[in-house]
Amino acid sequence: MFRSLLLFALFPVALHAQNWAPRDSDVLFDQVGLESLLRGTTITFFDDGESKFFEDGRYTYTYANNGGTGYGYFTVMEDSTICIEFVTGFSRCDLYVTDTDGRLIIITASGDRFPTRR
Numbered sequence: 001m002f003r004s005l006l007l008f009a010l011f012p013v014a015l016h017a018q019n020w021a022p023r024d025s026d027v028l029f030d031q032v033g034l035e036s037l038l039r040g041t042t043i044t045f046f047d048d049g050e051s052k053f054f055e056d057g058r059y060t061y062t063y064a065n066n067g068g069t070g071y072g073y074f075t076v077m078e079d080s081t082i083c084i085e086f087v088t089g090f091s092r093c094d095l096y097v098t099d100t101d102g103r104l105i106i107i108t109a110s111g112d113r114f115p116t117r118r
Helices: 002-010 014-019 031-038
Strands: 041-044 050-053 058-062 069-076 081-086 091-098 104-107 113-115
Touching: 031 041, 031 069
Parallel strands: none
Antiparallel strands: 041 050, 050 058, 058 069, 069 081, 081 091, 091 104, 104 113
């Protein structure tokens, strides 16, 4: 029992990966492609929130209208996902895909889809 609790504590986001539901038309990234697309860039969502992926692995998410900023560190995984460990101790992994129009879409572990601006 203790061992399974320890494993859950060490890998909380891995259990959620199975809930991602990419569409048949979504195109997944390999690790190198996703890394080169995002490292050192900023992506903007339709609500004007911004995710910044710094060259050194730092990550920030700034809410629209200067609604505050979350700070953390990101890791690009092999399965078209990026995992972020926030300085608050919260962590999450999201699936990154492109849709049929070539737009970058972020899919949360619960299956919510967030398109980005071009």
